[in-house]
Amino acid sequence: MFVNGQWISAFGWFPVRSPATGEIIAELPSAGIEEAMLAADAASAAFQTWRQTTAHHRCALLRAWYNAVIEHTEGIARTITMEMGKPIQEARGEVVYAASFIDWFAEEGRRVGGESMPSQHGDKRLATLQQPVGPVYAITPWNFPAAMITRKLAPALAVGCTAIVKPPVQAPLTALYFAKLWEDVGGPPGTLQVITTADPRTVSQVMFDDPRIRKLTFTGSTEVGKRLYEQSAKTLKRMSLELGGHAPFIIFEDADLDAAVDEVVACKFRNAGQTCVCTNRIYVHRSIASQFAEKLAVAVNRLQVGDPLLESTRIGPLVDEHARDKALSHIADAVAQGARIIAGGVRMEGFYVQPTVLQDVTATMLIMQEETFGPVAPLITFDSEAEVVAAANASPYGLAAYLWTRNLTRAQLVAEALEYGMIGVNDGAPSTAQAPFGGNKDSGLGREGGHWGLQEYLDVKFISTKLERCTLES
Template structure:
């Protein structure tokens, strides 16, 4: 672990294994931290908070910029580690490292733009000064599916704002987190500003994060169920909370869209990271006039997707993170098949040759999916694309909104009016219009309803870590 600028073991001396999901091989051991380790990390962050908050924004920006450059310099090594630990193909890992580094550059620049304002009053002899201050110690809990970029998406704005941090990465991917800490240490961040606690049992650490009054903000990316629990506990401490949770993204192909173009976009997006992304499309609504062309395009493209170990050239889909993930995908596909869905491609585990020891599932298309199937209602987090045929354009937005989630949605249309009405009607925080990658460090990322609270990225991302102060001056 990394506490107060030093590499430390867990107080208990315990460790836990880290495995490669493609092979089952043990690739490392890391400290198995507990509540006392989390408290020690908060001690360090609290002790460093005043000095870091008082560090000029330009100096904080310079350190973040150095970290950005170091991440780029180490991109190949970081990508190789991610592929080994998380499983995604090497090319996708490299893209994530670059994306993750972008947050450091963006928020290095935003640090220089933390501005206040002079405000007028109803009294002639009074003026107001509005300023911003860091919220204080931040506890961050990050997921395994994007083990580097989800760290930097939180670290960038928090550190730019002048907050100190305690990080708890997913138990499946702590090695990536350690490598990110190496970057920040080598960039010259002072002791205590960034701290890392690894653990195989996140609950005791989470209880410390939400129960220690010195932690003024909790930021979490993960499942809706866990996010609800953490937000509820944080409420008793009146902690600020940002939670980016699950999704159940609709992908709507309107009748005026080019179905071939839409199918190519769906194939490119759905199987990214083996479908293990909260913005992955989970319900593909295709108008009945376009359904055959869509299926005729997407099926052969999916058939050609190579599945395997991410370090192998040409592999596009790697393993799922663990056996439970494979079992969930398998159960949803079998439920849909039993209720009448067609499976023109995929629909099975992949256990060929050397892949038998890993957690692989074939890229799958389900056709004729109906609303009584589990996959229609539940997030899949796997390489399965369920195609739903519709015939009423006036009700497809209502169908797309028929979920408790509200993170991402996608629309394919050639008509500006249709696009605008869809954007206004869809109850989702992120909407791609003929665009399968509507994200960037420069824009806010987050959802509505059960998909979370708050935003990461963009100008809004920095505001999440700042308090507003007002001073009244009598003249």
């Protein structure tokens, strides 16, 4: 693991397995209390220097990091594919997406400033500064092992924070790759650290208890996010929580069916459905439900399942046994309650799940209550705008929602009525570096991306200066 500019070991080790083959592809040191404390000490010490460097210097390093990531696109992509099963073409896309956050914040970080405001007193001058919040602890997920690092670390580093990354046990190698590139371009020791561990609770507890760690940023499940929120309360850390989703995709009767199918496939089956913003509920107007279902089934049956390192593969394995079993249980529960399988549904070897489309899905089914995180698309019919908006909002989650219509008025009004942090109108993949990413309700707190992403790592300081005199001397 990478601590204070050094590659260090630990007492214990854990294996990293390919979900495609089950083979061990690496063994990594498992950090405990000692390594976590070393990282916290280094982040705290480095912060005192890093915060004093100029924005120009910090962002020049980010620019060099960006160039290094682009240069290593193929190596990073293959690492992603091998450790978590993402098809190689998608993995390359993730590297470019990840690099876009470094690119954006390498520029945006130069624009952090303060404000001045008029005082009601002639002898006072009022102003604000924005300063880095402090050392950051980032817990990143396995489904986007590159992009979730840069979306968190690029803004943090740009404004003068130091960062400790704890990657997931399923996919820690990509994080180490990014740390190596940061080291190669001259990133100072302690500014970016990666601690790998098979005991995340022990490591995280050190960070929660340490008042010097001023910020927690986490992407993962709502259940875990709420626990982290509670554990961080005693040191009142700043929080960014990007949690679970249960995204609706609403297809209105005026939809271009072929275009709508393309967007649904792109949204639902990217990364085999293992994204927090992929649609989990597809609402189709009753008048076009049969046509849409037929076209979607044809498109889904064309998706190539197989070895994620092959260029032709579009659906790779799920990340582990638990993920596979959850997807299969959602299919079985829906069928038991009357749903029909119109595409896929056949159990496969290993951690693979055939991309599946379910018709005649009802609100009582498990797939309508839980985030599937697998390649299963449930279809639900509706009759009116009011009905479908109410159904879409009847969820504790509020991360992303989508709709397809040619009616501009409908698009605007439905987008305003949906209780979600991000809305895609005729767009199944709206996320981009310059826009805010995040949700409402049980989907989390804070935003990543754009200038909103910078604010998550900044404290505002107000300075009131009283002058000795109010006018110029003659």
